[in-house]
Amino acid sequence: MMRKIGVLTSGGDAPGMNAAVMAIARSASLYGMPLIGIKRGYNGLLRRSTNIRDDLLELNLDTVLDIADQPGTYLRTARCDEFLDPAYRDIAVKTLEAMEIDGLVVIGGDGSFHGAQELCRLGVPCIGIPGTIDNDLAYTEMTLGFDTAVNVCVDAVRSIRATSRSHDRPAVVEVMGRHCGDIALSTAVSTGSEIVVVPEVTWSVEEIAAKLNKQLAKGNTRATIVMAEGCWESMAPFDMYGFLTSHGKECYQGEPMSATRFASVMKRMCGMVEARATVIGYTQRGAEPTARDSEFAFEAGNLAVKLLRDGISNQVIGMEGNKIMYMPIDEALSFKRPFRRELFDLVNSL
Ligand code: F6P
Numbered sequence: 001m002m003r004k005i006g007v008l009t010s011g012g013d014a015p016g017m018n019a020a021v022m023a024i025a026r027s028a029s030l031y032g033m034p035l036i037g038i039k040r041g042y043n044g045l046l047r048r049s050t051n052i053r054d055d056l057l058e059l060n061l062d063t064v065l066d067i068a069d070q071p072g073t074y075l076r077t078a079r080c081d082e083f084l085d086p087a088y089r090d091i092a093v094k095t096l097e098a099m100e101i102d103g104l105v106v107i108g109g110d111g112s113f114h115g116a117q118e119l120c121r122l123g124v125p126c127i128g129i130p131g132t133i134d135n136d137l138a139y140t141e142m143t144l145g146f147d148t149a150v151n152v153c154v155d156a157v158r159s160i161r162a163t164s165r166s167h168d169r170p171a172v173v174e175v176m177g178r179h180c181g182d183i184a185l186s187t188a189v190s191t192g193s194e195i196v197v198v199p200e201v202t203w204s205v206e207e208i209a210a211k212l213n214k215q216l217a218k219g220n221t222r223a224t225i226v227m228a229e230g231c232w233e234s235m236a237p238f239d240m241y242g243f244l245t246s247h248g249k250e251c252y253q254g255e256p257m258s259a260t261r262f263a264s265v266m267k268r269m270c271g272m273v274e275a276r277a278t279v280i281g282y283t284q285r286g287a288e289p290t291a292r293d294s295e296f297a298f299e300a301g302n303l304a305v306k307l308l309r310d311g312i313s314n315q316v317i318g319m320e321g322n323k324i325m326y327m328p329i330d331e332a333l334s335f336k337r338p339f340r341r342e343l344f345d346l347v348n349s350l
Pocket residue numbers: 012109132133134176177178229285
């Protein structure tokens with residue numbers, strides 16, 4: 001019989017994490033199950049703080065009701081490299097036992113789910129809610145925070161395209177996503193951006209310059225190149241130092257490619273007066289959740305508590321066919337992520 005449960009948010013924060021915690025608190029309260037909030041991801045279970053309230057706190061429904069639409073995560077978050085070490089996982093299990101926490105909801109991305117998988121193996125009933133803007137978990141159609149991140153990027157790119165049009169100059173825009181190009185692709189599609197570059201597809205600087213030149217030849221002087229932050233890992237070797245210094249631009253040997261450097265290269269390869277770069281950055285993570293993310297958080301939070309109450313554990317929650325679903329964590333983590341190649345080709349071919 002599941003009496004008390006715990007919840008933690010882990011990894012990079014994602015819009016909707018608070019809404020999920022609120023839904024969990026409301027459900028737990030409905031079923032009469034006390035809820036403990038574990039702070040800073042798995043770190044809270046390692047009990048390193050001098051004040052216990054810095055690690056673990058009973059979640060009061062009143063407090064949690066106010067956080068649903070707030071960005072960030074009320075429980076705080078962190079990555080926890082020590083959790084890769086079995087000795088630290090044993091400490092976590094002991095903390096859960098000492099606190100009489102019978103089940104745990106983990107809200108986080110891939111790394112957080114691997115931590116949950118290890119806890120499941122040690123006999124701790126866990127349920128995962130996919131909380132990451134990156135949309136890089138293959139078993140689910142969407143992760144919590146992805147929709148909000150895309151909407152932030154769409155707003156930003158629309159503004160950038162407006163000023164690009166005024167100045168007749170192209171723009172390079174870098175978005176987040178780690179090794180996943182989904183934020184970039186959805187942003188490009190939703191804004192009518194002409195070129196998108198992602199880590200899933202190998203590319204070369206010369207190829208993108210040819211595409212940009214094609215746009216310029218068509219009279220499109222303000223094309224937008226949306227680049228996923230992970231795209232630099234799939235770039236064909238390019239002598240940036242040699243190229244930029246031969247064009248009179250200061251550059252240091254060994255300096256890595258970046259959005260700003262890339263814009264500089266494009267400007268010179270395409271003979272333009274100017275090309276500017278914008279890195280959208282953390283505004284993508286710190287935004288208020290969209291209705292879609294909030295709804296997913298609500299459904300996922302409620303389902304997580306219901307599953308634990310019904311004695312079903314070691315599962316992760318996701319979306320399939322636009323419906324909430326769950327599946328065993330081991331199965332979910334074995335999926336290989338599909339990439340929407342046709343859509344990608346369509347954007348780049350127009
Ligand atoms: O996983 C979410 C994410 O925002 C990625 O898109 C990004 O690569 C990373 O986290 C940034 O992490 P940090 O907060 O450590 O800079």
